[in-house]
Amino acid sequence: MVIIKNLKLEFSNRVIFENLNLEIKENKITAIQGPSGIGKTSLFLCINSMIRYEDDYKLSGEILYKKNDNYIDLLKLDENQAQDLRKEIIYVSQHPDLLPMSIYDNLNFFAKTHKLENKHERILEALKQVYLYDEVKDILHKSAFNLSGGQQQRLILARALLLKPKLLLLDEPTASLNESLSQKIEEMLKNQNITISIISHFKSQINNIADFCYFLEE
Ligand SMILES: Nc1ncnc2c1ncn2[C@@H]1O[C@H](COP(=O)(O)OP(=O)(O)OP(=O)(O)O)[C@@H](O)[C@H]1O
Known part of the structure; x- marks a missing residue:
């Protein structure tokens, strides 16, 4: 559903990540892990085209998104197309x-x-x-x-x-929940027939729900 190739993000000429390659497969749950500040949230903002509203950023590479059996590059969207895509x-x-x-x-x-x-x-x-x-x-x-x-x-x-949504990007969705509620939410997410990517610090959560897991590191 999403194929990311050689993605590089900079804020004010500071490289946040580069050579980032990953895939988010259709109807699967893909977890993103990594230390604080490595760029996990920023990666999600690149995928849903919100990064364009940040000051002094530079983004290069490709984020290919499958739409109607074709892949479109999310880095090349104009403002109207980005807004439209943010609905899904x-x-x-x-x-x-x-x-x-x-x-x-x-x-x-x-x-x-x-x-x-x-x-x-x-x-x-x-x-x-x-x-x-x-x-x-x-x-x-x-x-x-x-x-x-x-x-x-x-x-x-x-x-x-x-x-x-067609693609749901969840940033620490259970961080404020107790264990039993977190588990119920995890089960619910597993039963959704949608493509999900989730940032999580919880190993048990990733073991429970993720089909694939990427670990971002320096
Ligand atoms: N708009 C911005 N301008 C400048 N720097 C930014 C901006 N947004 C994020 N950063 C910096 O980019 C780096 C990555 O931030 P990001 O929030 O993506 O990390 P993260 O891996 O999600 O962290 P956490 O796990 O703590 O949420 C951090 O050093 C952060 O300070």
Whole structure:
């Protein structure tokens, strides 16, 4: 689904990574590991074309993405194409980027902008998928900022799942969750029929869910 060839990223002439080659296979889970600061998050921002909004960066190489049986180079997209592709390549940050809205509207806003059908049912289904529905069913119209860190993390995961991405990029998705919830989320992710790449510091998580694992090192 994604083939990365000789990728090199620099910020202000400082090389973050170079000669990076990896593949994210369709309908598989590919884990990315590596020490803090090696460039894992930046790699995901290259794949979903968000890197273009960073200051003073330089990116070269190829990120080939399979679309309708053809491969397109994500480095060559114009702004409109990048925005379009971001509807199917969805990045879930390790820092919940919630909107100043209710829990429900945090999902409904995206359901509307993506013109989803059966919005209400799909919103409830997404909340159930991340084991959040029972915790929030009575406060759906209260501010999302009242949720705990772990609940906020599951809400942004629900938002991504709601949009049925073709490629889901998960950055430490269970970092704020307890062990039992993490395991439930891992099982749920394994049962999704989508292509996933996941950054994780947890060896047990990688052993449990990843089909492939890359370790980034200097
Ligand atoms: N916009 C930016 N401008 C300059 N430097 C940046 C920018 N974004 C990230 N960096 C630097 O790039 C390097 C890689 O950062 P990145 O967040 O991708 O690492 P990471 O492997 O995801 O780290 P962690 O595991 O701690 O989240 C770091 O040294 C970081 O300070």
